[in-house]
Amino acid sequence: MRKVEIQIKNLPKTIYRLMKWHFFYYFFKKTSPVICVFYITDKCLMRCKMCNLWKSGKNDTLSLDLFKKTIKDLSRSCCYVTFSGGEPLLVEDIIERIVYSKKYIPHIHLVSNGYLLDEEMAKKLAATGIDEISISIDGPREIHDKIRGVERAFEKAIEAVNNLKKYAPKTNIVVNTSIAPWNIDSLPEFIDFIESLEVKQQFQPICNIFESGEFNDYTQSIIEYQKIEKLIIKIISKKHIVNSKYFIFKMIDYFGNQKQFSPLREEICNLPSFYVEVKPNGMFYSCGIVFNKGKAFSLSDGLKKTMRGGEFKQNQLELKRCKLCNKGMYVCYIEPRIAFPVFNFLKYKILGIKLSRNFLKHGD
Ligand SMILES: C[S@@+](CC[C@H](N)C(=O)[O-])C[C@H]1O[C@@H](n2cnc3c(N)ncnc32)[C@H](O)[C@@H]1O
Ligand code: SF4
Ligand code: SF4
Numbered sequence: 001m002r003k004v005e006i007q008i009k010n011l012p013k014t015i016y017r018l019m020k021w022h023f024f025y026y027f028f029k030k031t032s033p034v035i036c037v038f039y040i041t042d043k044c045l046m047r048c049k050m051c052n053l054w055k056s057g058k059n060d061t062l063s064l065d066l067f068k069k070t071i072k073d074l075s076r077s078c079c080y081v082t083f084s085g086g087e088p089l090l091v092e093d094i095i096e097r098i099v100y101s102k103k104y105i106p107h108i109h110l111v112s113n114g115y116l117l118d119e120e121m122a123k124k125l126a127a128t129g130i131d132e133i134s135i136s137i138d139g140p141r142e143i144h145d146k147i148r149g150v151e152r153a154f155e156k157a158i159e160a161v162n163n164l165k166k167y168a169p170k171t172n173i174v175v176n177t178s179i180a181p182w183n184i185d186s187l188p189e190f191i192d193f194i195e196s197l198e199v200k201q202q203f204q205p206i207c208n209i210f211e212s213g214e215f216n217d218y219t220q221s222i223i224e225y226q227k228i229e230k231l232i233i234k235i236i237s238k239k240h241i242v243n244s245k246y247f248i249f250k251m252i253d254y255f256g257n258q259k260q261f262s263p264l265r266e267e268i269c270n271l272p273s274f275y276v277e278v279k280p281n282g283m284f285y286s287c288g289i290v291f292n293k294g295k296a297f298s299l300s301d302g303l304k305k306t307m308r309g310g311e312f313k314q315n316q317l318e319l320k321r322c323k324l325c326n327k328g329m330y331v332c333y334i335e336p337r338i339a340f341p342v343f344n345f346l347k348y349k350i351l352g353i354k355l356s357r358n359f360l361k362h363g364d
Helices: 008-028 064-074 094-104 119-128 141-148 153-167 184-196 225-236 245-256 303-308 310-319 331-339 342-363
Strands: 035-041 080-085 107-112 132-136 172-179 200-205 275-278 283-285
Touching: 035 064, 064 094, 064 303, 080 094, 094 107, 094 119, 119 153, 132 153, 141 153, 153 172, 172 184, 184 200, 184 225, 200 245, 200 331, 225 245, 245 331, 245 342, 303 310, 331 342
Parallel strands: 035 080, 035 275, 080 107, 107 132, 132 172, 172 200
Antiparallel strands: 275 283
């Protein structure tokens, strides 16, 4: 596995902010954003089969001014900022935005389809000091190109990975791979291929996310147990895959029978206590992507100021009872909920080990 020089200088700040969050949450019931996802633009050149964003026809990009103001508001609590979209590399001043956020936030991550990540872009990204870049690749060449609806999408994504390996040695590289009925058969072999590139890999089961209020044919996809079992056996044998064990084993229920699926048992939802997401139109949510059910607030009123207000707090409380995650395996929501706060981390670590043991026993 390619060795990334971890930026240890960020660690004390991260640990301090995480401890501060726990202290204020458990002693004073006060919340603050530890994770922020910027859906920085709606724009995208691709036409992915599973993505509702390009189908929505929206074309906004978050203004630089509002972006900077928001980063400043996040600068005392937030540990992790993600740039997503749309395609974040279509934003002309993306490098300036990463440099700016790097001054205030310990861990910066960007997720891209890789199409525009040529040598020059890899060098520019490396110079920002960005911590982690995910490149989405959904399977071998033919399958990926078909899913993404663009010629040479696979070739460009692999080029992006290689450019990052060469020019950004301090950046953690993760390949994001969706799991769906149309690529499942190719995935066990594809895992070996990604491992041979010496980068990490994260799986995202296909969900009904991004702007659509309805379930549709692919979101209720059921995949034969034998296929999921084969994939899980492969995944748990590999060290380069970063999903938590608990998440991986929950795929059995998810693709088996979505009606009974409950990824986080029946517990209250804590995500809005430590998470915010920002949309290209300048609105932000405690949790918003899934069916756009969360209440929207305007960044123009100030993130920090709004979060102190009663209406925002009321929405956070209401979302505690939300169960929408029971309908999908959203990596951006479920994995943070599995890992945070620290008690959940311990609980789901143990449950992951138990599920893993049962699975292996069953297979004997
Ligand atoms: C919306 S994209 C934005 C960043 C960039 N355009 C890309 O494709 O990587 C972020 C991630 O969501 C994934 N994605 C898109 N639609 C999805 C869906 N319906 N279910 C699960 N993952 C999805 C993509 O494959 C990608 O890894
Ligand atoms: S998944 Fe990413 S690349 Fe594909 S259409 Fe959606 S935003 Fe664009
Ligand atoms: S249950 Fe899921 S969709 Fe609902 S508020 Fe929590 S994270 Fe968001």
